[in-house]
């Protein structure tokens with residue numbers, strides 16, 4: 632298990648260092664969330680995406696995520712879901728350590744870049760309605 636000190640440091644680093652690209656693009660974020668090539672979020676989640684026929688039911692709806700969470704909390708969750716909850720089945724999209732069975736082409740690379748994570752955060756912040 633991750634030591635809590637390391638976890639706190641990782642979260643502090645995420646919260647205290649908003650870099651230049653900190654303004655994400657919500658339209659790009661929506662594409663990452665809904666397409667199967669990148670985020671695969673809808674493998675587990677469902678939400679207000681009427682054009683998507685197949686959505687998951689292993690995780691809470693993304694509807695209202697922008698009301699329940701602020702940008703820092705969303706960023707922390709997407710970057711390192713297992714840092715928040717070691718038992719989470721949600722992938723830690725921004726970390727490269729602690730991953731197992733990674734195909735050689737993907738070793739050392741996060742699933743989403745920091746800029747892509749900011750795009751996803753910007754999109755989730757627009758999901759303020761319940762449905």
Ligand code: HEC
Nearest residue numbers: 670671672674675689690691696699716719720721722751
């Ligand atoms: C393999 C399944 C899976 C995938 C893929 C996944 N998630 Fe999750 N997600 C979960 C689960 C399960 C939870 C509930 C908390 C937990 O168990 O960690 C969760 C929690 C969340 C939450 C908090 C929900 C709330 O309001 O309580 C957000 C926001 C979220 N995920 C966003 C995303 C985004 C964005 C993506 C894609 C980039 C994604 N998730 C991909 C399984 C997944």
